[in-house]
Amino acid sequence: MDKPSADGGPTRFETHPSRYKHWKLAVTGELATLTMAVDDEHPHKPGYELKLNSYDLSVDIELADAILRLRFEHPEVKCVVFTAELDRVFCSGANIYMLGLSTHSFKVNFCKFTNETRIYLEDASANSGLASLCACKGTTAGGGYELALACDETMLVDDGNSAVSFPETPLLAVLPGTGGLTRLVDKRKVRRDRADVFCTTAEGIKGKRAKEWGLVDHVVSRSSWDATVTERAKSLSAKQTVTRGPAVELPALSAKVEANGVKYRYVELQVDRTARTGELTVRGPEASDVLDFTTPETWSLHAFRELDEALLRLRFDFPEIGMIAVRTVGDPKLVVLHDELLATTTTGFAREIRLLQRRVLKRFDNTARSFYAVADSAQSCFAGSLLELALGADRFYMLIDGDQKIGVATSVANAGFNVMSSGLSRLGARFYGDPELATAVLQRGAPKPKSPRGAIALPPERAKLLAEHPAYKLAMSIEMIPSEEAEKLGIATIAADDIDFGDELRIALEERASLSPDALTGMEQSLRFVGPETLETKIFGRLSAWQNWIFTRPNSTGEHGALTLYGKPERPQFGWKRT
Amino acid sequence: MTNVITDDKIPNNVNLSGDKRLQRALEAWQPKFIDWWKEMGPAPWNEKDIYLRTAISVETEGWANFDYVKMPDYRWGIFLEPKKEGRLHHFGDNMGQPVWDEVPGEFRNMLRRLIVTQGDTEPASVEQQRKLGETAPSLYDLRNLFQVNVEEGRHLWAMVYLLHTYFGRDGREEAEELLQRRSGDADKPRILGAFNEPTSHWVSFFMFTMFTDRDGKYQLAALAESAFDPLARTCRFMLTEEAHHMFVGETGVQRIVKRACELMKQEPNGDVRKAGGVDLPTIQKYLNLWYTLSLDLFGGEVSSNAADAFASGLKGRYKEDRYDEHKLVGSHFAMDVLENGKVIHKDVPMRNALNEVLRTEYIKDCQRGVDRWNKTIREEGIEHELKLPANKFHRQIGMWSGHFFTPDGEMIDQAAFDARRTEWLPNEADETYIKSLMQPVYERGKMANWIAPPIKGINGLPGDFEYVKLP
Numbered sequence A: 001m002d003k004p005s006a007d008g009g010p011t012r013f014e015t016h017p018s019r020y021k022h023w024k025l026a027v028t029g030e031l032a033t034l035t036m037a038v039d040d041e042h043p044h045k046p047g048y049e050l051k052l053n054s055y056d057l058s059v060d061i062e063l064a065d066a067i068l069r070l071r072f073e074h075p076e077v078k079c080v081v082f083t084a085e086l087d088r089v090f091c092s093g094a095n096i097y098m099l100g101l102s103t104h105s106f107k108v109n110f111c112k113f114t115n116e117t118r119i120y121l122e123d124a125s126a127n128s129g130l131a132s133l134c135a136c137k138g139t140t141a142g143g144g145y146e147l148a149l150a151c152d153e154t155m156l157v158d159d160g161n162s163a164v165s166f167p168e169t170p171l172l173a174v175l176p177g178t179g180g181l182t183r184l185v186d187k188r189k190v191r192r193d194r195a196d197v198f199c200t201t202a203e204g205i206k207g208k209r210a211k212e213w214g215l216v217d218h219v220v221s222r223s224s225w226d227a228t229v230t231e232r233a234k235s236l237s238a239k240q241t242v243t244r245g246p247a248v249e250l251p252a253l254s255a256k257v258e259a260n261g262v263k264y265r266y267v268e269l270q271v272d273r274t275a276r277t278g279e280l281t282v283r284g285p286e287a288s289d290v291l292d293f294t295t296p297e298t299w300s301l302h303a304f305r306e307l308d309e310a311l312l313r314l315r316f317d318f319p320e321i322g323m324i325a326v327r328t329v330g331d332p333k334l335v336v337l338h339d340e341l342l343a344t345t346t347t348g349f350a351r352e353i354r355l356l357q358r359r360v361l362k363r364f365d366n367t368a369r370s371f372y373a374v375a376d377s378a379q380s381c382f383a384g385s386l387l388e389l390a391l392g393a394d395r396f397y398m399l400i401d402g403d404q405k406i407g408v409a410t411s412v413a414n415a416g417f418n419v420m421s422s423g424l425s426r427l428g429a430r431f432y433g434d435p436e437l438a439t440a441v442l443q444r445g446a447p448k449p450k451s452p453r454g455a456i457a458l459p460p461e462r463a464k465l466l467a468e469h470p471a472y473k474l475a476m477s478i479e480m481i482p483s484e485e486a487e488k489l490g491i492a493t494i495a496a497d498d499i500d501f502g503d504e505l506r507i508a509l510e511e512r513a514s515l516s517p518d519a520l521t522g523m524e525q526s527l528r529f530v531g532p533e534t535l536e537t538k539i540f541g542r543l544s545a546w547q548n549w550i551f552t553r554p555n556s557t558g559e560h561g562a563l564t565l566y567g568k569p570e571r572p573q574f575g576w577k578r579t
Numbered sequence B: 001m002t003n004v005i006t007d008d009k010i011p012n013n014v015n016l017s018g019d020k021r022l023q024r025a026l027e028a029w030q031p032k033f034i035d036w037w038k039e040m041g042p043a044p045w046n047e048k049d050i051y052l053r054t055a056i057s058v059e060t061e062g063w064a065n066f067d068y069v070k071m072p073d074y075r076w077g078i079f080l081e082p083k084k085e086g087r088l089h090h091f092g093d094n095m096g097q098p099v100w101d102e103v104p105g106e107f108r109n110m111l112r113r114l115i116v117t118q119g120d121t122e123p124a125s126v127e128q129q130r131k132l133g134e135t136a137p138s139l140y141d142l143r144n145l146f147q148v149n150v151e152e153g154r155h156l157w158a159m160v161y162l163l164h165t166y167f168g169r170d171g172r173e174e175a176e177e178l179l180q181r182r183s184g185d186a187d188k189p190r191i192l193g194a195f196n197e198p199t200s201h202w203v204s205f206f207m208f209t210m211f212t213d214r215d216g217k218y219q220l221a222a223l224a225e226s227a228f229d230p231l232a233r234t235c236r237f238m239l240t241e242e243a244h245h246m247f248v249g250e251t252g253v254q255r256i257v258k259r260a261c262e263l264m265k266q267e268p269n270g271d272v273r274k275a276g277g278v279d280l281p282t283i284q285k286y287l288n289l290w291y292t293l294s295l296d297l298f299g300g301e302v303s304s305n306a307a308d309a310f311a312s313g314l315k316g317r318y319k320e321d322r323y324d325e326h327k328l329v330g331s332h333f334a335m336d337v338l339e340n341g342k343v344i345h346k347d348v349p350m351r352n353a354l355n356e357v358l359r360t361e362y363i364k365d366c367q368r369g370v371d372r373w374n375k376t377i378r379e380e381g382i383e384h385e386l387k388l389p390a391n392k393f394h395r396q397i398g399m400w401s402g403h404f405f406t407p408d409g410e411m412i413d414q415a416a417f418d419a420r421r422t423e424w425l426p427n428e429a430d431e432t433y434i435k436s437l438m439q440p441v442y443e444r445g446k447m448a449n450w451i452a453p454p455i456k457g458i459n460g461l462p463g464d465f466e467y468v469k470l471p
Ligand SMILES: [Fe+2]
Pocket: B122, B151, B152, B155, B216, B242
């Protein structure tokens, strides 16, 4: 069994319950309990104490890990209960002193990460048969209440004192940063005038009124608290019908952190600090890799977990690397084989992998860096689930080679399952005005099983098992769409032959790296998310636009801003001009 | 039958008869208050005639009106110190501007919180003390208990008046909830910790009135500086009553101490317990308990709420006028703080340290009381000293909570603390022993064996006066 790996670098997103400092994970049959017991002396960075179950990145990294492990390692669990170790305080939200000490880009990425974690929790309930109950036995403020909003049900203790609250606006002159405002009115459907009152009342709303306004689902006395928690958790778990499992133990990722990047088994990130550019390379599976879906070592899971962490490290540890070239290396047939096998495997574990891939690809979309996908070698492997990276990138550059070895291939992974935050597939978003073009790409790229074109040197025991498998036949019969045609079909942004390609790409990268990072972030996020708004796009869109703007305004973070002066002797002074 | 609120029923100086809105609010609230009193107050004594002081006006001759009265008929009044025209903010960011006669919208929530927190302590202490009548050491003490009880009731009225008059619907709801929370209740406890501890016998009662009511004095004094003028005026009048509660506590403990010394001398080997008294080491343990519970009530040592309340003019320092500087921007307070698990002495921005500043004033005041107890011990010719434990000892709130200190302020680990806990704080055996002493003495002029008689009676009356009429 893999032991948790040693500390891997500046910001490490992978952890393990044995190393948790802030949460306690307990599993009993169908119920899991995640008890928030923040260790105030172990913040993410020195300089503040995590009093009163306030949280920072270190707390949220553990939460993300716990949710991931519940999904993969504890398929028997049907409901997770969030609770706190303190008696009168559930959670007092993001630590304000931490926010005060953090750079702007850190704050933005911190909020984004916590949002992604909560969306993954909601996804567990929607798609994985894992419900959640937030048991707020005490004050529940800011990000604490946002966690509650991400759960299926919320109970608040009725002790005449404990309230749920969003004190961000009245106290700190910022907004709840983890999708709270949107979930309040869009998810919980709290009447918007009441939401207005709630969000400007620092001490929050308690008891009967909290329930009447729909801020919580139940208000429960202290004496019937434990019984009600159990009863509600059981009732939620009784509603879960999705088959899950089998359980697997997630192996450690073993990141090799270097001065200019990080290397994993399949994923590598290398940066050039002078040019402010980076290269993200994702390798496809090897023929010798395990090819079934009973092991967590499978490429489909492991490579995407690595990509997930690499993206987070890019966000947090390399803030000035704005332009990333994305390349893939491998055998497209093997990627397609993995995708097809994954889609036809009916276990909960296989579904869990697909949902994880989907989430990681969303993390890619939501990363505020310029991504250009580049297919410039015969080893490139933009097929199926890896083609999603090219489709999600801001541009896709393809080299036209003489013998047409460079190309793309589609698989079931491109056919609709891997939706973006908007609910559209990446092909759907690409051809938003013309859905027929998306269909045309899928038809053109579809494997032609009648005429197998290739074979893979599989390990003998695998070959025997797979030879007659429909997924194998499909994968062996894929036909690559060469660069020139890919451009015509609208997949490649630019396809050029080797006379032009080098300069074309170099200039494009240099030009991009020279533009204002702020403007680019806004522009990219606007263009990437074409089409309908969803809860998720609203959350991330409003986060990028409003919260980020407010965070940089003098009224919050200026010399006399409320966030700057929180906990200091002076009171804030506002500039009164409204936009 | 409709409940008609009149000036006669509710003595006041707030023009109640001319204030329809207040009348209507009180008409709804007052019956609930009486129900609460009957359920949670000193129930068996409601039909007895008790020699009580009632405030019927704020003039010198009006605020201390003595007569026999049945407690539910006590005229809980609403009194504010008369308004001084032209009063200005005298501290904080708005210094020099006129004080507020209405609640400023910006500070509405903060003020409501301050008032509700203060208001919640008033009925809480009545609830904590409701059984004590059954074991009173004398009629004099029984009457003092009830005097304290009805006045805490009146303090509740004072806070409810503010909620009803200045906070609209929210205020009315908060006023109702003040009657719904219950001291020590598992479901709806009182807001502050010390007010959920049982005051199950008279030693605790005297310690409570000595130490916990004294916290009340300092909180009220700080609120009496408020630039929200109605709050300031209300609190100033309440302070006159609070002084009596502390008198009950300080003299109560002093009489137990005196009796302990007497018994020490009577018993051949000084065994006070054998002689049916409360020995000085046990007194020290109850002192340690109630003093530290009361220290907690001042809140966190470094507090942004305290800074906010001062900056905005809502809560000042104890006797703000004694200080030269009233803005406190850029000044510091040197205090002990915990950093990386070590106690260090360090400068904290003054505004953030104001809870600690107030607590420091309080500690000095407590020390004066303890000094008087020690004087009694010396006068009895006994060598023993009662001591206030260190401010870090046995704390549940603030910087020192979760860390362990001896009464001398030396940092130790939890195991060491637990091992010596019963040496420093009352244990079950102490509680059992004290409770065994608690036999009522209802005979005129008689005193329980464990406490000395008071030096003088109430309102110039003799000690054997019939303070409570028993059939
Ligand atoms: Fe009082």
